Amino acid sequence: MATLEVLGKSLELDADGHLAHLNDWSEDVARILATQEGLAELTPQHWAVIRYMRSVFEKEGDAPSIRRLTKESGVDTKTLYQLFPKGPAKRAAKIAGLPKPKGCI
């Protein structure tokens, strides 16, 4: 079982490398996950997206799609891809401590 070490605590990860438990998340955890994803720092815009994703997930049990992100988070698509290069929905979900979006098969 993979884990993530944060401030002396060892947090469980799922098969996709995302946090296994929603409640293990904190801003410190987000910063460490962001570094893993190659993001040097989290700006207020990053945080706005991350908080929006968590609020949708808490209500609906799945992370929002990029279309919905741009429609409802107030951040346009171009900016989203600058904030979270290569797949904002997936990366922001990981940093927000959410499971990989179910998406579609």
Add this chain to the structure above:
Amino acid sequence: MRSVLILGGGTAGTIMANKLARVLKHKDWQITLVDKTGDHYYQPGFLFVPFGSYRMRDLIKPRTRFLPESVRYLQSGIDHIDPEKKTVALSNQETLLYDYLIIATGADIHPEQIEGLADAEWGRSKFDFYTPQGAERLGAFLKGWQGGRLVVHVAEMPIKCPVAPLEFLFLADEYFTRRGMRHKVDLQLVTPLPGAFTKPIATAALDKFLARKGISVVPEFNVARVDNQEKKLVAWDETAVPYDLLVSIPTNMGDASITRSGLGDELNFVPTNKETLLAEGLRDVFVIGDATNLPSSKAGSVAHFQSDILLENFLQHAEGRPLPAHFDGHANCFIESGFGKGLLIDFNYKTEPLPGKFPLPGIGPFPLLQESRINHMGKRMFRWVYWNLLLPGWPLPLGAAMPTAGKRMELLQRTV
């Protein structure tokens, strides 16, 4: 007299009409089906039209031929649904009352959703094969094409039949090989997914296949626009993929009537309970097939499996009893791999496509995730099965629940 209204007479709506007509007493129930056009298309056949192995006219039959006489058929567009009043306003000004509603309005391609895709060169150097006209135009174009870079591009997920882009490439590889010009054609898949498919074990198997056939994959490509001057796809991060011939799978969306009714998500799909198939938050409304927002594949096999679940739940719901049946996300897809062979994948919400054998009494077993002749035969035979058994809603030896027998389930242990 109680009424059930089915919106849409595609695969899902037609199967439901037949199944309900067989079990609901005619003196107690009025079944009505509405669709905007009179033709029923065998959509899995569109893939073969550009390569000349099916003709479009062999894939069309009158919709009414597959509806029982006891079902009232109305040909009209749908303006909007009013779930509070339990009415549906049609484009022909008529308003229908319902006791129970089944939404089966499907999904369609929307090239206008991607900047630069629909406005110039559409039908000249950029084509689709998800519409009858698109598939025929592409076929005519391919006949005279001298080669170059052929890019198959998936704009965004979800799409109908998620394996169709791969099948198109496999069949293109065969088509250009037979014409002696394969060396003049670069085949490439450009996709927003991390690989050829959404799930790791199938992706690994399919990536190997693509590589063997000399087809390259550009994964995680999130298209921002199409540059028609320079003929290239441009991603949000400004990376670009040039093409000479673009075969596009544009954004797929639910029916516009869903949006007009205020019932859809950002892609016009109806939020649906993934197990019971009841519409979320609506009274006496079920949703089936491509119209749902379920994380299952948008495919005819899925609509077929859902129809068993929906029928069982409908009958209990109509009696005011709790819903007994739970959809497991089961999908079953033949994948044409070219040169008279095919693969088969079988999976559900929980279990990704695995190698092994798929049991089918009397005909199978079919090898899973492996190329074989019998899988190709299965796919070609399926057109007959579709018209004669599946649409009329006759029982098939394929249950709604995904079978685990024959599958190499031990491959899943790493994720437990």
